[in-house]
Amino acid sequence: MAIPERRKSDNHILSIxxxxxxxxxxxxxxxxxxxxxxxxxxSLDIWVDISILSHGAGRKGETLVQFxxxxxxxxxxxxxxxxxxxxxxxxxxxxxxxxxxxxxxYDFTVPASPVLLSGAKLMVQNxxxxxxxxxxxxxxxxxxxxxxxxxxYRLRMVEDASRAFSYYD
Amino acid sequence: xxxxxxxxxxxxxxxxxxxxxxxxILAVKNxxxxxxxxxxxxxxxxxxxxxxxxxxxxxxRVDLVVPIRTGxxxxxxxxxxxxxxxxxxxxxxxxxNSNYIYVxxxxxxxxxxxxxxxxxxxxxxxxxxxxxxxxxxxxxxxGSGDEAQGSPVEVTGLDDTNGDYGGSATAPLGYILVPDKx
Numbered sequence: 001m002a003i004p005e006r007r008k009s010d011n012h013i014l015s016i017x018x019x020x021x022x023x024x025x026x027x028x029x030x031x032x033x034x035x036x037x038x039x040x041x042x043s044l045d046i047w048v049d050i051s052i053l054s055h056g057a058g059r060k061g062e063t064l065v066q067f068x069x070x071x072x073x074x075x076x077x078x079x080x081x082x083x084x085x086x087x088x089x090x091x092x093x094x095x096x097x098x099x100x101x102x103x104x105x106y107d108f109t110v111p112a113s114p115v116l117l118s119g120a121k122l123m124v125q126n127x128x129x130x131x132x133x134x135x136x137x138x139x140x141x142x143x144x145x146x147x148x149x150x151x152x153y154r155l156r157m158v159e160d161a162s163r164a165f166s167y168y169d
Numbered sequence: 170x171x172x173x174x175x176x177x178x179x180x181x182x183x184x185x186x187x188x189x190x191x192x193x194i195l196a197v198k199n200x201x202x203x204x205x206x207x208x209x210x211x212x213x214x215x216x217x218x219x220x221x222x223x224x225x226x227x228x229x230r231v232d233l234v235v236p237i238r239t240g241x242x243x244x245x246x247x248x249x250x251x252x253x254x255x256x257x258x259x260x261x262x263x264x265x266n267s268n269y270i271y272v273x274x275x276x277x278x279x280x281x282x283x284x285x286x287x288x289x290x291x292x293x294x295x296x297x298x299x300x301x302x303x304x305x306x307x308x309x310x311x312g313s314g315d316e317a318q319g320s321p322v323e324v325t326g327l328d329d330t331n332g333d334y335g336g337s338a339t340a341p342l343g344y345i346l347v348p349d350k351x
Contacts, residue, residue: 101288102290118350121184121291131290158183158184158290167180
């Protein structure tokens with residue numbers, strides 16, 4: 001039996017990208033890499049990588065999304081980012097974009113014209129049960145003059161919260 | 170051959186699952202909203218009691234069920250311990266303007282309207298309840314610990330058929346609003 005559109009991981013990934021694209025008010029005009037493995041950041045001063053770490057939503061599990069924010073400490077960026085201000089501003093803007101109860105899921109069968117799937121939401125809910133908050137938000141070590149902050153979000157579908165051991169549709 | 174109506178296995182309308190808590194609770198008195206704040210473990214109850222009549226067959230079988238009592242009640246824990254909430258939890262005014270809240274004196278019953286709201290995440294619609302005419306009937310208890318310490322609260326709805334607090338003959342206790350799916 002075909003998996004319903006609202007449970008397809010492909011639709012989930014593109015819906016997450018769409019949500020970020022539509023809601024991310026970027027103060028730094030940073031480049032955002034939406035999962036492109038050929039993305040080249042060598043000439044960039046500040047950028048964001050979005051990665052999907054796991055695909056459990058719609059499968060009685062959880063989808064983990066990671067936002068890696070990078071900023072060159074002393075690169076070609078005017079004035080540099082020695083104190084990580086640009087990095088923090090970008091991380092806060094991403095946090096704001098994810099500060100929602102749920103992310104709407106769309107049907108991307110025709111990628112250029114996604115169709116809203118009524119009632120299908122990826123809940124933004126961390127492991128402690130709190131809505132709108134990240135699972136983790138960490139500052140990582142500076143490598144090759146690039147500072148990095150990493151935010152992870154836990155997403156699951158409303159039906160994944162069912163107490164039934166399994167569901168069918 | 171079994172019944173032919175079995176055609177929908179498992180969840181039928183999975184977008185109707187409700188997750189989370191009663192996220193906004195307020196008491197209303199004289200058209201003023203008093204925001205109670207977080208009420209962890211908040212539970213809305215609509216209770217009913219029935220009388221069951223049994224016939225004289227052997228073995229006896231229930232042949233009539235009659236509702237004889239119904240009520241609305243909200244229980245939870247009030248986390249924000251300030252003058253307004255403490256006064257209210259002690260069954261006194263919400264519009265307190267004194268730092269002292271006196272305990273033990275005979276006082277008139279303090280009625281209020283009680284409302285709560287939560288979000289249905291799947292479509293963002295708001296589910297609400299309202300109990301028109303309420304009294305506090307919980308004890309006040311403030312413990313100790315590392316987490317925010319609250320007092321238990323129990324709010325019981327009273328009959329408001331005559332509409333003093335917004336009720337009516339068709340909704341004498343209150344209502345639950347469950348909007349159509351967006």
